[in-house]
Amino acid sequence: QLVESGGGSVQAGGSLTLSCEASGNTYSTYCMAWYRQAPGKEREGVAALYVGERGTRYADSVKGRFTIYGDVARNTVYLQMNSLKPEDTGMYYCARKSYAGMWSDPTQFPFWAQGTQVTVS
Secondary structure, eight states: OEEEEOOEEEOTTOOEEEEEEEOSSOTTOOEEEEEEEOTTSOOEEEEEEESTTOOEEEOTTTTTTEEEEEEGGGTEEEEEEOSOOGGGOEEEEEEEESSOSOTTOGGGOOEEOOOEEEEEO
16 A cells, blocks of 8 residues: 655645655565656656665656655655646656566556645646
8 A cells, every 4th residue: 555645736936745655565665656647648757766776767857856765665755846837737646566667657567556636836
């Protein structure tokens, strides 16, 4: 089970931090990621954090503004979002997987949180 928190409404240029924690049968997590989905659009990868020294990945649209951090081995991940823009509006989802593969492909992730709304006006 993945539980998120931290969404909300903010003005353009503002900041929000999302949190996600996994519980239950969470052994061998390899990657945790954040996705988002705007109305009428496909779900897109925003950022990913890998276990150990495998680092992070970001979508080009958020590089330099968003930071993903946490402890994949402990199934906890955060998304610090700065300089928010109206186009960042959407439902944000935390996801987890236990194997390698494209971080930006949502079909690679079998476990998903319920989603938290982020609205930038």
